Amino acid sequence: MNKSAALKIAPSGEREIIMTRAFDAKRDLVFDALTKPELVKRWLLGPPGWSMPVCEIDLKVGGAYRYVWRNEDGREMGMGGTYREIVRPERIVNTELFDNAWYAGECLVTSLLSEQGAGTTMTVTLRYESTAARDSVLESDMESGVAPSYDRLEEIVISNTTTAK
């Protein structure tokens, strides 16, 4: 199994969060995994116990996407936005807004994919409309209501990934 690549998340400037993550696959595969609904549903699931009953993507400039996640006890979380730029396989720019946003304003998400040998480095910049909004996202407890056991989850993920090979 590949050693987990290090995920970097940090605030940047007054209104941004920057996430960086390397993947052991070429850009076209990563781009597909980010933009095809049947693939997005397989991984963009957040904390354990959540499923993704709605995953709609209209991948074109001005097109909309819509995600709804559902928790085991029925709680739902919805989010969506529109695409501003799409440049396969290197860049996606879209807006992002949660249905019950606990912060004001939209977020502008810029995802850049750059080739690193046989792999891809993804840099995602999330730009909020205010420092307060940005900080509240970082402080938000997305795991509330779920009682995750991350050690157990890691065991499961590791064993699933190993048997898949």
Next chain:
Amino acid sequence: MDHLSSTFAALSDPTRRSIVDRLTDGPATVMELAEPFSISQQAISKHLAYLENARLIERQRDGRQNYCALKPDTIREVADWAEGYRRVWQTSFRRLDALLAEMKSEKLSSKLVKPAVKNPKRS
């Protein structure tokens, strides 16, 4: 402003980040902190006041010398908030790793399975 927001505001300036970075090596006097920068000591003092207000640093006195030192609890708070958000993304990206591995092997196996098509001989 809640304290975590003031911490982030304090760290949003590159000079202040350099000061905090220097202080991870240990306490320093105002003069020592001003040394690497081409701005006035007065400007440095303003930055230090900002950092002190955000509870990132505190003043200590050792005999006749005044020092600035990091407040480790505040730094730890900043590290802690990242954990919740980070864990959620970490979990998702690990799933994405597994999915990409699957996609790669599917791509590879579809190339191996396709037979080479030769032109049929005319009879």
